[in-house]
Amino acid sequence: MRLEEEQSEREPFDARDLQTIFNAPLFAEHHLPIGAKGEAGIWLPLLALFTGARQAEYAGLRACDVREDEETGVPLMWFTRDTKAGRRLKTKTSERVVPVHPLLTKLGFLNYVATRRKEGERAWLFPTVAPDQKGALSAWSKWWGRYLRNHVGINDRNKVYHSFRHGFQDALRRTTPDEELRDALTGRSSGKSVGRTYGAKEMLRRWGAKPSSEQSMTSRIPVWTCRTFVRQGLLSARATSRNSPRV
Numbered sequence: 706m707r708l709e710e711e712q713s714e715r716e717p718f719d720a721r722d723l724q725t726i727f728n729a730p731l732f733a734e735h736h737l738p739i740g741a742k743g744e745a746g747i748w749l750p751l752l753a754l755f756t757g758a759r760q761a762e763y764a765g766l767r768a769c770d771v772r773e774d775e776e777t778g779v780p781l782m783w784f785t786r787d788t789k790a791g792r793r794l795k796t797k798t799s800e801r802v803v804p805v806h807p808l809l810t811k812l813g814f815l816n817y818v819a820t821r822r823k824e825g826e827r828a829w830l831f832p833t834v835a836p837d838q839k840g841a842l843s844a845w846s847k848w849w850g851r852y853l854r855n856h857v858g859i860n861d862r863n864k865v866y867h868s869f870r871h872g873f874q875d876a877l878r879r880t881t882p883d884e885e886l887r888d889a890l891t892g893r894s895s896g897k898s899v900g901r902t903y904g905a906k907e908m909l910r911r912w913g914a915k916p917s918s919e920q921s922m923t924s925r926i927p928v929w930t931c932r933t934f935v936r937q938g939l940l941s942a943r944a945t946s947r948n949s950p951r952v
Contacts, residue, residue, distance in 0.1 A: 716863040717872035726750070729857050740848030742833035742841065744817065749831070749845070751814070753866065755806035757873025757891050758784065760866055764842045766830040768822040771805065771815070780805040780815060784892065801892050 718726065730736035737746055745764075752763050762784050770783045783802050805814060821828050829835035834842045849866050853859045870891070877887045 715865060715867045715871055716861065717875055718859075718864060718868045722859055722864065722868075723754070723872075725859065726853070726857055731852070731856075738848075738852070740845070740852070742831075742845050742848075745831040745834045745845060748814065748817065749834075750849075750866070750869065751809060751812065753869035754873070755809050756782065756803050757870045757877075758782075758803070759870065759892075760846060761842060762892070764831055764834045765836055767826070768818060768824070768828045768830060769826040771818045771830070780810065801889055803890055 727733070731738070731741065731746060732751075735747070737743060741747070749760065749763050752758065753760070766782065766784075770785070771780065772783075773780050781802050782805060785800055809815075818830065821830050829837075832838070834845050846866060853864065854862075874887070874891055877890065881887065
């Protein structure tokens with residue numbers, strides 16, 4: 706599976722774009738067109754909004770790649786290379802671990818993962834666009850572009866799936882001055898970054914996560930991750946609550 710390249714000409718979605726996208730029937734009514742390829746149509750955009758990874762990185766996730774850190778109780782996603790299975794990452798720094806955003810948990814992502822885990826720990830999270838489905842992710846990407854233009858009404862062709870990633874990176878820059886942490890979360894290397902040395906424990910330490918015994922269930926996710934989009938005005942708390950996708 707070929708990973709799309711970083712494309713600086715792509716524009717991030719603005720607040721109005723995001724509200725329009727997530728008010729659409731795909732999310733508001735769980736209306737899945739054929740091109741959405743099942744639950745991939747729901748979760749790939751939501752994951753990109755809240756964690757900013759690349760399209761192919763999500764497509765390559767297995768059930769075992771989403772698990773809770775035993776010490777802190779923080780649910781994590783692991784992006785790792787598996788060339789035998791066709792799961793490739795763009796660069797060495799792309800191997801990383803990131804937190805599952807609390808709003809993704811609220812929307813049912815961990816429940817979805819649990820459902821897929823019933824098929825086995827190595828079951829693909831999104832089997833319809835998994836690396837063993839030749840051409841499927843490319844077809845999905847083209848469908849998403851058409852969906853934005855023809856059904857959502859976003860006609861700027863510089864706004865595509867990758868726009869979620871650009872928006873996430875912009876939000877991180879406004880949220881934290883820690884360049885190494887930003888690069889570690891997004892799997893990028895700025896030349897100054899040493900994010901590639903971060904394992905799960907080091908990443909959690911940088912986020913300020915504490916052992917479960919020292920905090921309540923509701924405080925396990927570092928505060929800044931909850932506010933990345935809400936505080937920056939990209940997705941208002943009220944809109945999130947009122948218009949949450951029924952997934």
